Amino acid sequence: MKFSVLTLFPEMIHQTLSYSILGRAIGNGVLTVDAVDIRDFAGNKHNRVDDYPYGGGCGMVMQPQPVFDAFSSLSIRPGTKVIYLTPQGKPFCQKMAEEFAKEEELVLLCGHYEGIDERVLEEIVTDEVSLGDFVLTGGELAAIAVIDAVGRLVPGVLGKEESAEEESFAGNALEYPQYTRPPVFHGKEVPPVLLSGHHQKIAQWRRMQSLIRTYHKRPDLYAKIELTAKEKQNMEEYIKDLHQTKEEE
Ligand code: ADE
Numbered sequence: 001m002k003f004s005v006l007t008l009f010p011e012m013i014h015q016t017l018s019y020s021i022l023g024r025a026i027g028n029g030v031l032t033v034d035a036v037d038i039r040d041f042a043g044n045k046h047n048r049v050d051d052y053p054y055g056g057g058c059g060m061v062m063q064p065q066p067v068f069d070a071f072s073s074l075s076i077r078p079g080t081k082v083i084y085l086t087p088q089g090k091p092f093c094q095k096m097a098e099e100f101a102k103e104e105e106l107v108l109l110c111g112h113y114e115g116i117d118e119r120v121l122e123e124i125v126t127d128e129v130s131l132g133d134f135v136l137t138g139g140e141l142a143a144i145a146v147i148d149a150v151g152r153l154v155p156g157v158l159g160k161e162e163s164a165e166e167e168s169f170a171g172n173a174l175e176y177p178q179y180t181r182p183p184v185f186h187g188k189e190v191p192p193v194l195l196s197g198h199h200q201k202i203a204q205w206r207r208m209q210s211l212i213r214t215y216h217k218r219p220d221l222y223a224k225i226e227l228t229a230k231e232k233q234n235m236e237e238y239i240k241d242l243h244q245t246k247e248e249e
Contacts, residue, residue, distance in 0.1 A: 059114030085139030089128030110139030
């Protein structure tokens with residue numbers, strides 16, 4: 001899969017994605033990341049790409065021409081999604097990452113300063129995506145997060161050991177707690193079931209832990225989980241016990 005990033009800071013993209021799993025996938029060609037420097041398309045001797053906003057106000061606005069020319073320099077197929085990273089966009093989520101991972105190619109547009117001239121956005125952008133309700137200094141960190149979350153879903157990016165199948169948000173449940181050696185740390189033991197070698201019991205325990213965690217940490221996600229009759233019963237018992245314990249305290 002290919003990601004083309006339109007940015008004022010191409011090094012930030014390449015550097016950050018050069019580590020670990022994504023770095024390996026880029027190294028072996030499963031993923032391609034092409035960062036295009038919008039400044040190369042400034043078209044003036046001072047390499048300026050921003051100007052004062054019409055109508056006044058503070059900050060600078062990225063001019064439309066360099067952004068359009070940087071975009072036009074890409075050789076992309078018609079229909080390729082062009083994602084503008086902005087706090088005004090649709091909140092990014094796992095489902096969106098799964099949809100994007102089906103594409104062969106994505107273009108990510110990173111803004112800076114007070115934003116990008118609206119006219120070029122109207123012309124080239126197909127999707128607006130936000131990382132959350134906060135303001136970053138530029139779109140690069142958001143683009144990197146999107147590339148990471150989408151890229152790891154592309155077949156061949158994760159190794160067998162790093163499988164994406166059983167993890168947070170698969171079916172809306174959060175992941176169960178994990179333990180490794182030593183068996184006792186600061187006086188705390190690893191839950192004995194995990195040392196039992198009983199695969200079915202371990203799987204049941206992990207599923208219950210997932211449900212319990214989601215119930216406490218993300219009630220909004222818990223409400224969307226499709227529980228089996230047995231799981232529903234187990235959770236009802238857990239919640240009843242919880243209230244009883246609270247009353248006794
Ligand atoms: N650019 C600036 N803030 C952002 C955010 N929260 N999400 C995506 N892109 C952004």
